[in-house]
Amino acid sequence: MSNGWVLPDEVLRDAPAYTPRSYELADLELLLAGAYAPLTGFLHRADLASLARRGRLVDGTPWPVPVTLEVPGDLAAGLQLDNPLHRALVITDPEGAPVAAVDVTDAWPTRDGRYGVGGTVRRLGDGGHGPFQRLRRTPEEVKSLLPPGRVLGVVADRPLHRPQLAQIAHAARTLAAHLLVLIPIAEPGPDGLPSEVLVRAVFAARDRMPPATLVAVPLTRRGDEIRDALLRAKVAAAYGVTHLLSTGEMLSGGGPRVLVPRELAYDNRDGQWRWRDDIPPRNRRLALRPDEINDLLDRGFPLPEWHTPPAVAKELTRARPPRRHRGLVVFFTGLSGSGKSTIARGVADSLRESGDRTVTLLDGDVVRRELSKGLGFGKEDRDTNIRRIGWVAAEVARHRGMALCCPIAPYAKARATARAMAQTAGAGFVLVYINTPLAVCEQRDRKGLYAKARAGQLTGMTGIDDPYEEPTDADLVIDASEVSIDEAVRAVLDHLTETGWVEPRLQPA
Ligand SMILES: Nc1ncnc2c1ncn2[C@@H]1O[C@H](COP(=O)(O)OS(=O)(=O)O)[C@@H](OP(=O)(O)O)[C@H]1O
Ligand SMILES: Nc1ncnc2c1ncn2[C@@H]1O[C@H](COP(=O)(O)OP(=O)(O)O)[C@@H](O)[C@H]1O
Missing domain, CATH: 3.10.400.10 (Sulfate adenylyltransferase)
Incomplete structure (x- = not known):
């Protein structure tokens, strides 16, 4: 070409x-x-x-x-x-x-x-916009900035804590290489960290790195680890990287040489990070895994200084405050008449009584009147409806509010999109599946729709002649034919309390 x-x-x-x-x-x-x-x-x-x-x-x-x-x-x-x-x-x-x-x-x-x-x-045009434009340099620009000689590349798709920084410093010293840090910014990181937070967290570790050039690169993952790693190697090579520090697969083929670093651990005798097997087990502290770091942040504990430079910890704590201070989307799904709105209303009332968070109830009927007027019940319209609800809910949660949504949301993919939108907004997402049996919903038939569907006067009724894909990723499942309304509301509040989203004292006695 x-x-x-x-x-x-x-x-x-x-x-x-x-x-x-x-x-x-x-x-x-x-x-x-x-x-x-x-x-x-x-x-x-x-x-x-x-x-x-x-x-x-x-x-x-x-x-x-x-x-x-x-x-x-x-x-x-x-x-x-x-x-x-x-x-x-x-x-x-x-x-x-x-x-x-x-x-x-x-x-x-x-x-x-x-x-x-x-x-x-x-x-065409002036080359785009978005945060961190200055960091989105082209390979040509970057190569013109690099000193001659070896270039150690690191694709920082997660924040750099002390163990990674020690690995980088060791590799750069051994190779006598300049460091080039490529920060993927096209999508949230593997743990859902928004890319602007990732950039800030990596910059916060800069004074712990050897001399380095940092570049933001719109790299995405395709979901195939090896191919993704090969693509990163290609892109890194285009930016002038001669040696790539890998945390994943060992790769061969064209492009930079890939170094697989040894696992380091913290030696509490002298506060150094060294190869784990060189440290007696009783003096050794292993690096925290990403899920352990997230758990500390979620519960509001400080990231330990032996593991994370304070400046990095500050960025991460700011981006991921304790769950009780973060926005949340509680997304109810289930058949028509299963009890979603009734239970969501009860939860909303209880949360409003505490007054600690703003609560937005995106109730089915109101949404269909205000937000999704004109949409029908075909798959495409239902997906659009859920997307809109998910978008509004994510915006509410971005600003630390709580959004309660109660559409049928029959399609798994649309629910997954709503979850992703909330998480991208830095908020939590709790999926509550109200799995009241169809027979009970039909018996309640508050709006007479089931009867119409059975009589053939209404087509495309969920559960009758339209699909409902049961969630396999529900955080909570409630059969509202087995419990009272109060019990169902309590079950949701208990779940939110146990998982740290709501403070215990916020519940009614
Ligand atoms: N064909 C068909 N299938 C299912 N439901 C129907 C249909 N036509 C109208 N209704 C009424 O619309 C309410 C469901 O709207 P939702 O916005 O929750 O549906 S969806 O999530 O977009 O699938 C639902 O209200 P709820 O009972 O509050 O769930 C129904 O009363
Ligand atoms: N345990 C229960 N939980 C929720 N709703 C219940 C329960 N028992 C009876 N109901 C009744 O069932 C109906 C559920 O309707 P609704 O909440 O509008 O369902 P959905 O929003 O899922 O369509 C309401 O009339 C409610 O009073």
Whole structure:
């Protein structure tokens, strides 16, 4: 692929515009920056087939992952692939501002009426926005800043605590290398840490690092550890890394040499971090695992100084305050008439009495009137409804409020999206499945909908002729045919108290 194409402004003005999904935009940014070199655009079918078969592009270049762009079918249908003046696609960011153009030279149907498109990309506009712009340097810029000689790369997808900092210092010293820290910022980290917090936490450890250059890179994970590691190695190499410090798989193949560090432990005799087997067990403290660190933060305990530099601890504590001070989404799901609204109302009343947190009740009927007016009960509309509820709830929780939602939410994927939105907002998410049997809901039939559905006067009724995917990830399950309303409300409050989201004293006697 060559990157030298030029299109007159009129062509771009008339070209269709499209805002891709966030991971596609992240790939686009890496392509435009030259961090995916030698790739200069989204891959064609032939390259994708070759990649699936032998891990190489058609021209033999090893490449670990598909780099693809999907667009709606009608948009693809409007492109004339054999006419350079009628095959440009303008890529816009989520606010609608153009960021790039794709010279689409291949298009093929994928699924759900969508099309894959391949072709060279070119930057448009001023190169984007978002936090930490200054840190989003291109490989060329970074390489011009690096001193000659070896470059030790570290992909910091988690904050750096003392054990990691000791490993880095040891490797940099041994190799006599300059340090380049790549901070992935396209998505929350593996433990859900928002990327801006990650950047701040990594910077907070800077004075504990050897001389270093720090770069923010819109790297995403594809979910395949080895391929992800290979892609990171490729991107790191594009930034000038000669040796990559890995915490994952040992990798071979082109690119930088990968170093797998030894596990260090804290030696309480002299306060040093050294190879764990060199320390007698009684003097040894192992590094905390990410879940242990999160647990300390959730319960409001300080991160111990032997493990975490205070400046890093400060950032993490600020980003992850104790659960009782954090926003929370309590998401009830279950069949119509199962008791979601009744129980949620009881929980909301009790929390309001305590007055410690603001409470927003996103009740089904109110939501369908105010937020989702006009939506029906087909899968797409239900998913849209849940997405809207999840979005509003996440915003409430972002500002440390509590949102209680009680839609049917019959589809697991939509519920997972709501969970992800809350977590991305730095809030908690508790899924409460009210699994009252259908027979009981039907017997209650407060709105007469079940009777209508049985009589064939209403189609698409959840539980009758429309699906309800039972949650496998519920944090709490309540069968409201087995317990009273008060007991159900109490069960939710007890769960919130036990898991630290609500202070014990906040419950009514
Ligand atoms: N076809 C069909 N299926 C299920 N429910 C129906 C349907 N048509 C209308 N209703 C009434 O709408 C309420 C459910 O709306 P939700 O917004 O909770 O549904 S969803 O989450 O978007 O699936 C639900 O109210 P609740 O009983 O409060 O759950 C129903 O009374
Ligand atoms: N243990 C219980 N928990 C919740 N609701 C109950 C219970 N027992 C009886 N009910 C009644 O069942 C109905 C549940 O309706 P609602 O809360 O609107 O359900 P949903 O929001 O799931 O559609 C209400 O009329 C409520 O009074």
